[in-house]
Amino acid sequence: MQLGDLVISNRREYSDEYNKDDLELPLFDFATMAIATDNFSEANKQGKGGFGTVYKAHTREGQEVAVKRLSKNSAQGIREFKNEFMLIAKLQHRNLVRLLGCCIDSEEKILIYEYMQNRSLDSILFDKRRSSSLDWRKRFHIIRGIARGLLYLHQDSRFQIIHRDLKASNILLDGEMNPKISDFGMARIFGGDETEGNTKRVVGTYGYMSPEYAMDGIFSVKSDVFSFGVLVLEIVTGMKNRGVYYVNSELNLLVHAWRLWREDKGLELMDESMKESCSAGELLRCIQVGLLCVQERPEERPTMSSVILMLSSETATMPQPKHPGFGHGKSPLETDGSSSKQESSTINQMTVTMIEGR
Template identity: 55%
Template sequence: MNFDGKPIGQASAPPATNKTSTESGDKGTPVGAPTYVQERCADRGDYAAYSKFQDNLYRLRIRGDYAADNKGPINGFYNTTEGEDPDKVYGLFLCRGDVAANLCRSCIHEAFNILIERCPGQKEAIIWYDECLVRYSNRSFFSIMETKPIIFIANPLDGSVTVNKIVEQTFNNEDFVAKVTDLARNVTDLVISSKRLYTTKNVYVSSLVTLHELAQCTPDISKSACKSCLLSAIKEFPTVLNLKRGGARILQPSCNVQYQMNFDGEPTGQAPAPSTTKKTNTESGSEEKENSQEVQLLHLRQEIGEEFSKERSQGEKPVASQELSLIRLDIIRAATQNFSNECKLGEGGFGPVYKGTLADGKEIAVKRLSRSSGQGLIEFKNEVILIARLQHRNLVRLLGCCLEEHEKLLIYEYMPNKSLDVFLFDSTMGQSLDWKMRMNITFGIARGLLYLHEDSRLRIIHRDLKASNILLDGEMNPKISDFGMARIFGGNQDEASTNRVVGTYGYMAPEYAMEGLFSIKSDVFSFGVLLLEMISGRKNNGFHLREHGESLLTFAWKLWYKGRGLELTDPSIKESCDGVQVIKCIHIGLLCVQEDPADRPTMSLVVHMLGADTIPLTRPSLPAFSVGRDVRTLNPISLIHKTSTINEVTLSDVSPR
C-alpha cells in the first residue's frame, strides 16, 4: 500500500461557525458553511511577492469566483488559465455534485484564500473541502489523471456501547471490508456512466445500518481514466477500514471516494465530523475505553473547537485547522523496528526520539513521551493543537500523532541535517556553515517567528526559541520546532504572566526569568541571543565560564561599542563573511536583547532590518541582565543547566518558580 508519505487521519473539525445562507438563486434553501478537509503544497518552486506569477494567481482567483457565480460550464466544474509562460497559472475548481450553487460559490472563494495562505509562495497547491476542490499550478495538468498526493481520512464511530454492539452484530471485520469494497466498485461503474462523473449509493445492510458511498472524478479526465483513478483509491480501502471506523474517504487530485455508516437515520452526502461528546466510564464500561485513542483525539479536537470559539468571541475570523492525523501504533512500531536502539536519534526532557521508515520509504521522526517525563499530556496536547493550526515553510511539520496502548507519540517530518546546534557549536561541522548559509538560516528563523507573532492571526509566543529547536532539512532550510511550551495570545493581549517559568538557560528574557512575564518581546530576546550565537559560533549558555563571568551578550556589546565588532566573528567564517553585514547583524542582535522589552524591535522590524541596508538603526543599550552571568540572581527560581539535543525535537528544562 502507498501512503505517499501521508498518514491516515481523522476528518477535520467542523467549522467554528455554521451560518446558513439563503442567497438568491437557490430557492432560499439554508446551506451550511463549507467544511475544510486538507491541503497539500507541492514543491515546484516559489514565486516572489509582487511578481507576475502572483499577479496571475490573484487574477485566477477572481475568475474562479466568477465561474462559481455562474456555476461554470459543467455543473460546478471550471478550469482555466491566466497569463503567459513562464508565469502562466493553471487553475481547476470543482464542487461536489450535490452542492447548491451558493455553497459552491462560498466554498471556492474560501478554499482559494486558505490555499494561498497555507501555501505562501508555492507555485503548485491543492485543497479539499467537503463541498469543493481547488487546485492551481505553474504546469498544465488538465485532462491528466493524477493519483498523488493521496490522502486517507477516517471518521471514528461515536464510541457508544449501543453502536459498537450494532456493528459487531452486523459484521465481522472481513465481511465489513468486503462489503464496503464491493459497494465502492459498484459505485465506480455508476460514476463513469454518469454525465457529471459523480454519484452516490446507499445499501441498507440491516434495519439499523446503512452504508452510504460517494465517488467523483474531475470532469476533465476521460471515463476510462476516471475508472482507473477510483480503482486505485479503492484498493487502499483495507488501510482505513476496521470495526472502529464509522466513515472514511480517500482523496486524490483527479478523484475521491468515501463511505459512511449510518445508524437509525437517513444517509447524508458527506461524512459528518466525529462527535466530541465525552463518554463516561459507566457508559463505556471501562477505564480503557475512556482513555482510548479515539476518545482522547476527540478531546483534542474539542479543545481546538473551544479555541475557535474564543477567536469568534473576539470578533476574529476563525482559522481552519489541519487534520489531526492519526497513525496506528502498529505502523509506528514497524517503522521504528519496535522502537529499537538502532533507530534512536536521541533523548530530551519529553522522552526519546526515533527515526522511522514507513512502508513506502517515507522517513519520519517519532517523539515518544516517556512515562517518567516531567512533561506530560498538557505539553503533548499543546503541541498537537498548535501545530495542527499552523503551516509555514519555516515551521516543522507535524505529520500525525498516536494515542494507543498508553503510548503518546508525535510523528514529524524527518530532518536529515538534525538541528542547528549540531553544526553551529562544533568547530569542525561549523565550517560547513559559511556566512551566506548562516544568514539564510537566520532570515528563515526570523520569517517563521514573524508568522507566529503576526501573520498566523493566532499570535503565538514560542517561549523556547534556541539553536537546538531549529531543525534543518536536506537543503539546510531552518524549521522552528517544539511547540510544547508555546502559548496563544488573544487579539488585544500584549503580555501574560505565569508561575511556571519554562525555557532554556541562556535564552530567557530577564522579565520572564525573574517575574514570569512573557510576550512577543520575550521571543525577540531569544532570537537576539541566537543571532549573536550565529555570528560568533559560541553558546551564550556557559560562555561566562570561559570569559571570566561575562555573558556573550555583554561581550558582544563591549566589542561593538569599541568598534571592534568583527572580533566576535566565528574564525571559521571570517573568509566568507561581509564585514559590513556582520556589524549590522551584531547591532540588530544587541537591539533584540535589551533589558526593557519596549526597547526591543518587533519581528516584522527585525525582518525588515535584516533584508535592507539603508535602514538607520537606533543605539542599543548595554544588556543589563543575562541568565548566564549570575545564576544566583534567579533565586528562588531553580535552573537546571542541561539541554539535550536530538534529531527531530529538543525538549527544554522546565524551571518551576
C-alpha cells in the first residue's frame, strides 16, 4: 500500500519529549487526515472504543486505510503514545494488524493502519444474520490464525508480549477472512527470565479474563491462553461466554461446554449454522483445546506452541481438561469498578495506552 500522498511535506516541531527521527513509520499531517476522512464525518465512522473513534479514510489513489483518532480527553501523553507506536511498528506478523503511521498535532493523536474489510470477528460471529457466512473451514482457519499470532507475541517476536485483552472484538478480519490481533493498549512486555507480573489495577473484559488475573491481578502468557480458550469455544458455538445463561443453572459457556464434554456430547456445542460444513474430528479437537486453555490453574493450561501442535495434528496426544475457571459462580470482580464491564464491538479498534516494560 502506497501512502506517499498522505505524508506531510513540512514536518513541524513538537515538544522536547518527542523526537520525530525516532519513528520508523511515516508521520502524517493532521490536515491531510481530515481531508482523507472527509473531516472525520459520521459517514466514514467505523466504530468507537474507550480511547477514540475509528474512521475509514481514502488515499488519493482510492486505497482504504483505517484512522484511529484518540479522544482529546484521553490520558495518553506523547511519551506513552510514542512507546506504543514504536513497539507495534516493530511487530510484523500476518496475524497482527499492521500499523502504517501516526499523526501528532497539538492535542491530536492519530494512528493509521491497514483497513480490514470484514471488520471485527464479533460483528459476524454473534450476529445470527451474518454468522452463517462463517462455515467450519473459515472458523477453523480463524482459530489457527489467532493461535499463530499469539505464539508470535509470546515466543517468536523480539519481545515477549502479554496482550491482556484478547477478545472477539479485538480480532479483525481482512477481505479473505484472515484473522489479525489488534488493540495493544493493555499489553505488557516481559523481559529476561520473567514469567509473570502483578498489577493493582485490573483492566480487561469480563468473560475473557483468567481467574488469577481477575481476582489477584496476576498475569502471564497463561492469562492470554485462557482468553484464547474462551475465544475458541465462542467461535465453535457462536455464543458469547458472558451475557447468556445456559441450562441447569450454568452461568457461562465454559461450564456448559465442560459438562457436555464430560458427557461425551461435545458435538452438541456446534453452531447450527455450520452443520453441513463441519468436520466432527476437528470440531471436537478444538473444543478439547479450548477447554484445556480455560482450566482454572494456569500451570495446567498449555502453552501456545502446544496449542498449535494440538490443532495441527490429528494424532497429537491431549490430556482430558479439568474444571474451567469461574466454573463455580460469578467473578468477584463483578462489583469492581476498575475493569471494563462492557464488551466493545468497535471496528478496527486499537486502544492506545502505554505499553509498560517490566
